Amino acid sequence: FGYSPFNGLVVNFVAGVLAMFTLYLMLARVFSKPWGMAGMLLLASFPVFITCSTSSGFETLNLFFIILCLYLLYRFLEERSADYAELLFFSLVMLAQCRYESAFFLLALVVLLPFFINKDIVTSYRPAVLLAPILLVPLVWQRRIGFLPTGVRLGIDGPSLVPQHTYAVGNLVDNFSKNIFVLSGLNPYYGFLPLVFLAAVMGAYFISKRWVTGFSRIEVKHRAVTGYGALCCIALFVVYSSYIWGVFTLGIDNRLALAFLPFLIVPAVYWVFRLVNGRVAYTRLFLFLVAAHMVFYWPVAARQPLVATKSMTYLYNRTIDWLYLKYNPKKEHILLVTDWPNLYTVHGIGAIGFAEANRLAKKVRYLDDIYYDQIVVSQRYDLKTNQPIEADRLAGPFKLTPLKRIDVGPEFYIVLSAASVSDS
Known part of the structure; x- marks a missing residue:
């Protein structure tokens, strides 16, 4: 019973399906159902997602909770309901338990704190919400972060000390370009897609441009979610790249990059949504191309270093x-x-x-x-x-x-x- 290497395939398959469905719900809510379907198909197109969803490891579960938290945040800002806020708090606790660095999603919520502590919302919270901080105790108890630790290697000649920097600026400098290269999909055998990355860059450009030129005209819920998402994405990338083993080109660490899929897919869908501009025929054509793109890239998954x-x-x-x-x-x-x-x-x-x-x-x-x-x-x-x-x-x-x-x-x-x- 529970999560183990022996039942990880089943758990990750369920988590992968839930991740696709939750991404569909979020994009369908923001845009419309066809765009939710497009996002779901794009997620299923990534070879790294296919590989991780059919094997053991906490990364697929981590991805599901990232998407779920973004969706719950959007729904909370849309309806200002304490129910969604409570679900978000407990989901963020679960996310932090999946991978320790994902605790930043919980910390980053501080920038949106005014939305959660106004008088109308606070009086609607149930007493059970007070349990959320207590549930973080296992995370704090298990994790000890060292910035300049000394590793110990046990060999037949006895223990030997191996100095290493777990998190360091030098690691960030060394890993930054390698990790961007993986996310760009220029080598598809690392599990990412070049067309989606290009569309994501264009989408991020238009989102940034809109923030600069028309910030006051953007709805509060869209400003809050995009700002929170951008902050989490950048911080997570810096944390991973600063880690001594945070190199996505390594087979055993390539799975860490799975967390960035929603931050590639959402701006990519947004850019195409702007191009199509409500034309139904083009929307259907895009869905067909996404499905063909998915089938084309599936065989690539078998040749990943992962x-x-x-x-x-x-x-x-x-x-x-x-x-x-x-x-x-x-x-x-x-x-x-x-x-x-x-x-x-x-x-x-x-x-x-x-x-x-x-x-x-x-x-x-x-x-x-x-x-x-x-x-x-x-x-x-x-x-x-x-x-x-x-x-x-x-x-x-x-x-x-x-x-x-x-x-x-x-x-x-x-x-x-x-x-x-x-x-x-």
Whole structure:
């Protein structure tokens, strides 16, 4: 029960559908139903959305709550109802729990505070709304943000310190252009769409121009939502880009960019809405082109760097399942030789890489004699040659007995073997 790598596919599929439906509701409310449908189809066109909605991870759920919060904010400003305000408060709490940096959406609400604390609204709030700040306690308790931490790397030679800047201006400078490149869709294999990005830039230009030349003529609800959305989008981009691993070109971090989809789709739809200018035939043509665009880009999802990293998650889960079925890691001392040793140490399993195992074979044998009950090796095998890949080869002292094969993808499979180390 609950969210886990084993049921993440189902949870993310539901969250993905809800994200599309909520985006439809928001755009249909602002423009009309055909434009809500266009936004929903555009969201479904992004390869990064397709990949994340059919795999584990909190990013799809995070995206749903971002869209939901923007929609609830719009409805609140439209009707000035305490019901929508309360739903927004609790949704922002849920959003902050999805990903820690999304807590900024809650903090940014301070700029709109006058709308929520006027006399008519305050007297309409239910007592339950006081629980919203209390529900943030797990977030504060779990998260400790360090700006200049010292990481610790555990290896067979013992712990070693690795100084690093988790958040730094240098990271922002290094990552800024790379992240803009990913969002631009110039390389579609990163999961984004160039035409949507271009339309979003044009839409953002016209929105900015309208703010400068006709600010007083813009409805309050539109000013508030666009200003709040722009503030959150810029702040989120700066936070991600300042993070040491906030590089969207990395397969494992590409999923972080999912949060920016509504900030691309909404201005893109707005720009086309202005171009069409109410002509029904052009609106229908646009819907047809969006649907064709979606079908054209769907196959791209299978070739994203993100997909390759998902095989690591799959392999990790299969390996852990097998280890717990074959052995008893809570009672037996197991040393795992693998490509990704840091993944397994949280389970109390000793783990080292192949380079360290070859370099320190005598020490591994010594530890096997005095401490470890079993040495297990997880090797990647080339599917064409049925031989271990070069990086996963072990030197002569290691004698392997294959125990389990795990099929991972079209290029390689994994063989789990019991290992012993000879004196030589």
